[in-house]
Amino acid sequence: MLQVTDLRKTYPTGDEALKGVTTSVEGSETVAMIGPSGAGKSTFIRCVNRLTEPSGGEIYLDDTELTGLNDDALRAARRDIGMIFQEYNLVERLTVMENVLTGRLGYVSAWQAFRRSFPPEDIERAYEILDRVGLGEMENKRVDELSGGQRQRVGIARAVIQQPKILLVDEPTSSLDPETSNTVMRLLTDIAAEREVPVLINIHEVDLAIEHADRIVGLHDGELVFEGSPSELDQLGLDQVYRGAEVPENADDGQAPETTGDGDVLPDTDRPLAGET
Amino acid sequence: MATEQPTWERFDRRRRLSRFVLLLVAAVTVVASWRFMDTGVARPETIPREIADLLTRMYPPDVAYTTQIVQPLIETVQIAALGTLGAILLAVPVALLAAENTTPNAATFWLGKLIVTVSRSVNTIIWALFFVVLFGSGPLAGAVAIVFRSIGFLGKLLGEEIEEIDFGQVEAVRASGASSAQILLYGVLPQVKPALVGLSIYRWDINIRDSTVLGFVGAGGIGVELFRAVNAFAWQSVAMVLIVILGVVVVTESLSAYTRGLVR
Ligand SMILES: Nc1ncnc2c1ncn2[C@@H]1O[C@H](COP(=O)(O)OP(=O)(O)O)[C@@H](O)[C@H]1O
């Protein structure tokens, strides 16, 4: 279980990306974090495994408080956190198998890693996961020969082979076409469910969030403005997340939002539900 | 209604003026240096005769001498190979220090830059002079000189490659709980490997050429023979050495170009 309390992040540039966010991911649920670009979604995820150092707050993964860990303890804790990235962030010049086994680096020495000599259990598990994500027989292909959808499958395999306590996923589909997005999202949530791993997933396509998540949290400008089930995310919730509306009557740009429920409230550039009717 | 013609100029008045002044300064410097160095040749009319004279004395090259220069030639190639290998091993950590995105802190960054600058500002032959004093004459001094000169070259260019890598790939490896050494092996090295191989071969090729003159200061290799032949006015032997050096350089250059093409 991930419990985040009053998480704050102010970048050296002065950007206040997170202004005290409290939320949790429990059991084996899939939580979608929605919000406009710049809301602080990536910062939130990166603070959890401390790729970005938080400026304040507490983060508990089960019984381990992450913000106070020293380097060695942090490395050990990161083995329990699988991360999947928007741009896949695979090591382009390595093979599919090498990329997947990267997820086991925390358990072998540098010398073993250099010689690519991973324990047989890891290799076996890698084959099994590659099969599961639909990349059987592809283990010796170099990653830069793969399509976007295939790359993100490798990304999923690399995170899952860690046997993590939680998966942190940052906009996994925004580099993919809509159809591939849907398959990849389905694959991701299915695998997480099979393995009973909780997932925190950043996403700005609200339709995908509603379809795949058990619970939705909404960030706006570094603050948590919505928390609830997909069915509770109504027009008011969307306005709060995407326009920063306190209450529907006084949207901050002075233009009263229509509440006809036809999904056309948001300007075109900001329509998270585009494509849905 | 007359509309103004649109005009466009690459440089405004001030920029043009400063460019003109810079050009003038450059021209004056060249002329002044020429005068100052007294570059005039005492008797220009003798040059063609001297060249003809030298060429006749070189011809025919002393083919029999080849047997004597095979050994020093092999030594030259070994000095270059050993020196390059040593330089690669030492240049990798230097490059990591000198690259902004991998150096641990500001102090190590400037240390990296310092090593690169010192290494590059001293010519191979001067390094060789220094190491001949330290180790005595012979190929060891030559190889170490090659190492010291090549560290800066490789460290600088490899460091620039490291600064260009995609840091997302590095972060993904870090996020899995990898140690610093593992991050370098899986996140950084694969991204700079083609550059590392290419630069090393290129430097090896330069080092072969540099090694041919190391013998002038007693640091081993074919330069020793060349220097001896020049001092003895054995021009036919000199010609043979030069031909052999030319052959080696042509071979290494084509080998270097070919292998660099193979890396992807
Ligand atoms: N490395 C950084 N340095 C400075 N400011 C940053 C950095 N990363 C993000 N920010 C700022 O923090 C805010 C939140 O960014 P981010 O977490 O990327 O949002 P999201 O993922 O929701 O689009 C933005 O205002 C962004 O400009």
Ligand SMILES: [Mg+2]
């Ligand atoms: Mg983001």
